[in-house]
Amino acid sequence: MDTPQPRWMDADLTLFQDSTRRLFDREFVPDEEKWRKQQHADREVWHKAGRMGLLCVSMPEVYGGGGGSFAHEAIVASEQARAMVYGFSNNVHSAILAHYILNYGTESQKQRWLPKMATGELVGAIAMSEPGAGSDLKSVRTTAVKDGGVYVVSGSKTFITNGLHANLICVVAKTDPQAGARGVSLVMVETQDLPGFRRGRLLEKLGQKSLDTAELFFDSVRVPQANLLGEVEGKGFTQLMQQLPRERLLIAVGAVATMRRAIDETLAYTQARQVFGQPLIDMQNTRFKLAECETVATIAARFVDDCVNRQLDGTLDLSTAAMAKWWTTQMNCQVIDECLQLHGGYGYMLEYPIARMYADARVGKIYGGSNEIMKEIIARSMTA
Incomplete structure (x- = not known):
């Protein structure tokens, strides 16, 4: 369609x-x-x-x-x-x-x-998540301490996208560990031949297996103070919050595109697949399930279309971006699950795109801020 x-x-x-x-x-x-x-x-x-x-x-x-x-x-x-x-x-x-x-x-x-x-x-990466701090960025333990004209960066990061190849890493660190969110800063680290920097193992994931996701370690890494992003310490948390609507909308854009691909793959499969002497698409359950999926995908596309318009004119707010992120990623997983079911046993085989989509899409409900955090953002905006 x-x-x-x-x-x-x-x-x-x-x-x-x-x-x-x-x-x-x-x-x-x-x-x-x-x-x-x-x-x-x-x-x-x-x-x-x-x-x-x-x-x-x-x-x-x-x-x-x-x-x-x-x-x-x-x-x-x-x-x-x-x-x-x-x-x-x-x-x-x-x-x-x-x-x-x-x-x-x-x-x-x-x-x-x-x-x-x-x-x-x-190659750029953003080092936010730590073994003990995911969505709660105020709790990061990585520190960047002044020493003469440099920052000494110490700590570890995990789940870092582009982690294997990244040679320009934006590290979320505490320049003032006692100040909570106001002590968070963004320090740019150029990793080429940098003493004290090392990459850990590539993390074996459920899906998106071709994407390098790694652990990173900063063992008293010395970075010029000129690499502080924003020139003033303690602005990191605000900087992250200001840019998150863009990130979350892009996740929603990808979810909509994946829904469309899942439906198109399933429509083609059910038209070709013969069951009990007739095409699978001729069965009422198949048609109803695809109709449900098409409706969800159409609603998602219209909503995200509006969000993109708002991003372009500068009016997209944190709450609406959170709505787009959580709902489209939730619906993406739901639509893919329905489409996989219509493939039958073949849907469980990785040679079929729908099986890879099933595994690849699941992280959408986690990264960019978990969907539970998205709902909290929305709820706070309702009671502010």
Whole structure:
């Protein structure tokens, strides 16, 4: 079933979407199986994505970016999710970390890091989660202590997306351990030949197996004070909160694209599959289940379309972004489960995309802030 184009699309964005889809299908999909087996993409994928203009699409051209808008980011995120290419997290690299630097960095920091991120020379990661601190960022234990002209960064991080290849890491650390949220700062760490920095094991995950997810360790790592993002200590928590609506909306965009792919795969399967002498699609239960899934996917697409419009005009709030994130990821898992059931036993086989979607989608309810945290954000906005 054809899905109407979002209201924010125009002719130029449609061309960009078409070319982006072809790039993912031609250049990256063929390598996904190899990447899944080795639990990470090859380092060259970042250079390739840079050459193709897929990195930092919304960064100003003066910093080497594509000069686009959030609409371009949403298209890349949607097409990457539709293609089921998880070997590199462009969302973390381009749509989140690059915007931290653009919005809070000094001119020197922007000139130093953004052009290299646009080419893939630098791979970005955000080191938030710790073994004892996930969604509760105020509880991080990693510290960045001043010593002369440097910060001494000590601590460990886990579940770090792009963790294997990242050589520019935004570390969430306490510059004042006694100040709670007001003691959190963002310190940029360039890892090349950096004493005291080491990567732990690649984490074996339920899904998204081609995406490198790692533990990181900072053993008295010395980082120039000029690498503090925002110039003033204690702004990290506020900086993170200001950028989270963008991150959560991108997760919702990906969930909508995955729902669409799941339904399309299942419709094709049920039309071809013969059961009791007739196509599976001719059975009323099949038709009703697909009708339910189509309805949910259509509602999700309309809601996310509105959220993208609000992000583009600067009116998307934390609560609405939380609604989009939790509801679309919840519905994505529900729709995929229904679609897997319609595949029967074949739906449990990893050679079928629906089985991989089932495993890949589940983390959507966890990362970017768990869905329970999303509901708390919404509830607080109702009683504020």
